[in-house]
Amino acid sequence: MAPIRDKFTIHSRAVVCQDVELKGDITIGSGSIVHPKATIFAIAGPIVIGSGCIIEEGAIIVNRRKEVMRIGDDNLFEIGCRIECPTVGNSNTISTRARVHHTVRMGSYCSVGAGCLVVPTEDEILDDYTVIYGPAAERRIWSGRGKVQEADLRKKHAEYLREMLPKFNRLRRGEGS
């Protein structure tokens, strides 16, 4: 299989810092933010990231499959997490140093706790509002109470970053945009 050519499509309202590692065919949507030292590798197939996502330092997003890896809107990928899911819905939180394997497809409003390792051997879809937490990656379903406040926090967080990050970090612009 021939390696995918680098092709970065970065929306003009997205903020992608210079000091990130991008490889392959990557599309980053409007208002999304990629912090320095983040890594996005489209090894086998392209990666399409929606709008309003925040990808923090040390986060790693990898697509090992040929199909397009689609990440929805308003997702938060915290420090040093690693995501290989073929699909990710909207408004999910992947906490610090969590790792999710490519056998998992994620719905919306899910939350993977700090340091959790999610590696099911068979393909699986995480229902909306699934919470994974604790040393044994236990699961429960979130009631959804507080999601309006969480969405508000994330929107304002992204706004802040779009304003402040360019003051201290050099930015990258996509060739395709």
Place this chain on the structure above:
Amino acid sequence: MDPPIFYSKTEYIETDTGNKVSRRATIAGPQNIILGGKTIISSGAIIRGDLRRTGAGHAVVISLGRYCVVGEGCVMRPPYKTYRGNFNYYPMKIGDHVHIGANTVVEAATIGSHVEIGKNCVIGKFTIIKDCARVADGTIVPPNTVIPALALFAGSPGRFVEDLPESTQETVEAYTKRHYTRFQPLDR
């Protein structure tokens, strides 16, 4: 009698006050970061001084005291929240003689003095760690946790395990000073 811990002389920059900062560390917004002196920032560490509180004037984002160590691959990042509807990042303050183990992520609000944090920990947003506390390796401390003085925390979520000995302050102080003297360049 302790053997030295060697580092490559070309890798580290030593400041006037004896801070040793690896060139392989990422220091964003250095003008907003204060290092107290004789503090070591190891390679691969990321310190986010750029995430500052909005508003006029000079803002200190992260301050570390004397004889601290930020281990390899650590991330130090100030915590954020909305307060009365306004979003902001808030400063992080760390005392003297604080060691942070490798690959630990810290988003605490305050960490006292003589605190030991193990490796591979996650210290959640707005955590408050009081003096002489210790966090065991691999502990996940959820946001807003308070760790009282002289307490050992471990687990996920991090919980109280036991009280530390009365002489913890002296033990940690001696250890951090010794560590700094042992941390020596190797010419190559």
Place this chain on the structure above:
Amino acid sequence: MPPTIEYHCPCLSQSTIPPPPHLASSSHSFHPLHTLFFCEECDAVRCNRCVSVEVSGYYCPNCLFEVPSASVRAEKNRCARNCFMCPNCRNTLSVVPSDPPDSGDGRIAMPIGAIGDTQYLLYCNHCRWDSAEVGITFEKPTGLAAQLQKFEDSAPDSLEFERLKEHFEPIIQRASSLSSSTAANAPAPSSAAHSHRARTNSITAAASAALARDIPGVGKYNPLARSGRGGGAGKDKDRSTNKDEMPEYRSRVDSASASKLGTGGGELDVEYMRHLEDVSEVANLEQRWITSWATSLQTADLKPLRIPLHSKRSKRCPACAHILIKPEQKAQSVRYKIKLVASNYLPAITAALPHQQDANTESAKRTLSKSTAAAADEDRGAAGGIHAGKTYPFQLALTNPLYDPIQVRLTVQRVHAPASSSSGRASPEKARRPPFAVSLPSTSFSIAAFAEAWEYDLDDEDDLDEMFGLDDDDFGVAGRISGREPKEARSKTKVVGVLEKKANTTIVGGEIVIGKEARGNVKFNMLVSYTYRSDDAAPSESNDEGATSKAAVARPPETKTFAFYTAVDLGPIIPREEPLRIDTDF
């Protein structure tokens, strides 16, 4: 693992001589120096096992509020303010306002709380449990415990407990007045191990007396079993004075029908389990046992838990009852009004194996230059290990905490000769004769006094280097602390003896000869005795009578000798036959 040295506290036996180090049980008699205390009055080492402990203050570990001891009991030892534990995962819960109506754009128009009817809930930011799941919401974000009080008080278990308390109240009162009079003329505690029992308060004594009473309808217990438990001498007396009859206790609800009233257990639970669809509906053991006696099986019934209080503690010498540790009143202060720790009295000792350190340093250097650590770790174990049939030098660094110089003598404790050679019974002890020989300097040596100047040297200006006549070689500060180069050169010629004196630290060398068939750890007991000048002006000199009888025999009156045992563990021996297997363990 680097060599370790632990210090002996003789509280577990009558003899001051510690048990042989190779016995697993000996580990209970030895402790790291920083955990030990020192009683000036008795001139003795004390450990956490033998000191008597008193609570000097209570505080909540989350909000750090200092709870007056008068209200601790009424608040049931838990935080009575806003601190709760998640019943699902034990994380601390946060108080959050409930969501305003969703405007659709993920934005909140008005600041929360501006509208009058906002409700609040407890929310776990680890597992996302919230109190609305179990039907608990609050009208205001403060005084949550008070708002929850009605739930707590109406729980069947607390009602039952109240009833029990009422039932026993008259007995407890009568007994406490009696036992307080007996406790007053009780003899002074005879030995360290029993003193804490004598100190239990009158209420506990009364309660235990009440528990010893026959229970109507229950078969008479075996008196032998009770004497085996060995209660205090005062207990039987209490029992005889309390013989008067007591009314029979009737529980609030009949235990057979309790399960129908939601206390758990019985047919109802069986029925519930039978229709279970999801395992997570059942609360697991860890979630249930923290709450009181009988709890519901269902996760849906888990209530937020008030956070248990922590305490600050004073510690007393078990023999003379003098205070060894007295913390400052403020809960989060790490200072002490009184702190008599052993590290301020006994020399601190660290051990090292030079060949091990060299191996580590070498591999560290190699790692730096190669930038890959792959192979470095493997040969580190082999090079730094202790192989059977070989001889190794080792070093002990002794640091003097006193403001006066001390004279130190080290002696290796021989494993009891009679144990190995005695009588006809074939003792396995014989085979366990130490498989190694230890040589230490036999003469005493001096360690210079501790001076604040040494501290400043490390602490502040590097300019002080010159003041102490230390040349700044290319190792910079390291040369000062370790002084490796000259030491190694010297150790080639001299292995056993004083190797180096620097500030208040003296390094002495010893040697171990490992037997050919040796296995196990190189672990031996070492007696350290040191002589110091006793300064009459010092405040600690109220202990003259104890010291003269014990230590200062046949010595000029201005010096004293103190001796203590340590267990030195230099690490495991790699046996000859199967070095590979041990290597992988490393």
